[in-house]
Amino acid sequence: MFSELPQSVQEAGTINVASNVEYPPFESFDTDGTTIVGIDRDIADELENQLGVTLEFNNIAFDAIIPGLDSGRYDMAMSAMSDTVERQKQVDFVDYFSAGGGIMTGTANAESIKTLDDLCGKAVGIVKGTTEDADAAEQSAECEAAGKDPLKVTVFAGQNQAVLALQSARTDAFLVDSTSGSVIAAGSKGQLVQGPRYQDLAFGIVFPKESDQLTEAVQLAMGEIKANGAYDRILADYDMADHSVDDFPINGVTE
Structure with missing residues (x-):
């Protein structure tokens, strides 16, 4: 070829x-x-x-x-x-x-944060320039439209920084592709949980x-x-x- x-x-x-x-x-x-x-x-x-x-x-x-x-x-x-x-x-x-996009959390938040609607008022990490960046902005607007607090979004330059912020409880959740998130969660020694996809x-x-x-x-x-x-x-x-x-x-x- x-x-x-x-x-x-x-x-x-x-x-x-x-x-x-x-x-x-x-x-x-x-x-x-x-x-x-x-x-x-x-x-x-x-x-x-x-x-x-x-x-x-x-x-x-x-x-x-x-x-x-x-x-x-x-x-x-x-x-x-x-x-x-x-x-x-x-x-x-x-x-x-x-x-597909997914929500990663620490084990303490795994039961209370399972959907995008659960993120209202929460500290959420995203990586700059990803589709999850736009997803967070859209969900934040939906939270406000429903009379709830918007997402408290922190934008990270790379995925490693976003994961560290989640592990240190500086954020409550991290919006990340579910495929990569599953690999990271599996290697976190029980610290992190990757939830189901919220989109394809x-x-x-x-x-x-x-x-x-x-x-x-x-x-x-x-x-x-x-x-x-x-x-x-x-x-x-x-x-x-x-x-x-x-x-x-x-x-x-x-x-």
Whole structure:
């Protein structure tokens, strides 16, 4: 599939990938502090096999990903980013994972905070630039409209800081993708609980607008790693088989 790539990528031999590397099981640093591991890195390895070029990950803040793509600094992004109609105004997506937003709490609040309505008046952490950022603002407005106290939102630059705030009881809840949240909660030694999804989402590999040739080449390569079994094997390796998809639409989210 090398010939399907833009000439500039063929000549460079490298695709520069933006990623916020603190989002297990999608991307995180291994115990050596430098090696990137996770679903996205494993998929990237398979994409390398199909496309014949290197996918080089660059660790940046989540809210810097879209500006970095728009400026041309990065060719694409793999960072468990939700495909939304609003984001499609700035970037394009190849959807590859079925996910959903969820509420993480400490064990003390697990029974009293289970839905978005339970967050009224509570201290809530979110990561800047995520879909949960918008969810928190929308829910806060709904609380006020119902005559209740709004959410007390704290915006964090990264997921690790948001988790630490929850563990230290500086926040009552953390709005986070339920997939990543489940992994974090499982490794918290009983400190944290990940509640059920409150919405369904699709994660996508992200591309700058006017980058149709690269977008379509990656979409084609994703189809190949689905056909050869690698995609489903990777998700199964992380106990995420129930989040797999059958095809990989471009900008598949329409509402």
